[in-house]
């Protein structure tokens with residue numbers, strides 16, 4: 001178990017310091033809180049944990065942990081604007097602190113891990129992995145509703161910034 005996993009487990013079980021939002025789910029195939037669109041990469045029954053903490057300095061920390069997914073694989077992951085649905089596109093675009101006037105946003109000035117929440121992770125040989133992202137702002141209420149796991153690492157170059165391939169799975173998170 002990695003340090004991040006250990007800290008997630010401690011936070012989840014002891015609740016100290018309590019996260020503001022904690023979601024623990026298993027991915028299923030039908031529309032529900034956590035849905036997989038690619039059962040080869042994100043099998044039914046694999047586990048997801050998402051934590052949000054609103055930091056006293058006005059920032060926000062978000063952690064993502066996956067268990068039972070494809071081993072030795074890098075996944076992109078981000079906070080998205082809309083809830084998960086039966087179609088991968090249902091979760092809408094990425095949440096942005098400063099909204100790009102041009103959508104879909106692929107301009108690195110907006111599509112970057114300081115203006116969005118990126119949670120790319122690489123799994124170990126047991127199919128476990130996690131990521132932690134801290135930003136200097138807080139979510140606008142109701143505008144950040146899910147975490148989406150993508151096919152590959154998130155791109156950063158102009159015209160492709162923020163893209164990470166197909167949407168493999170989605171978990172609803174009531175970010176505050």
Ligand SMILES: [Cu+2]
Pocket residue numbers: 077078079080094148150164
């Ligand atoms: Cu995304």
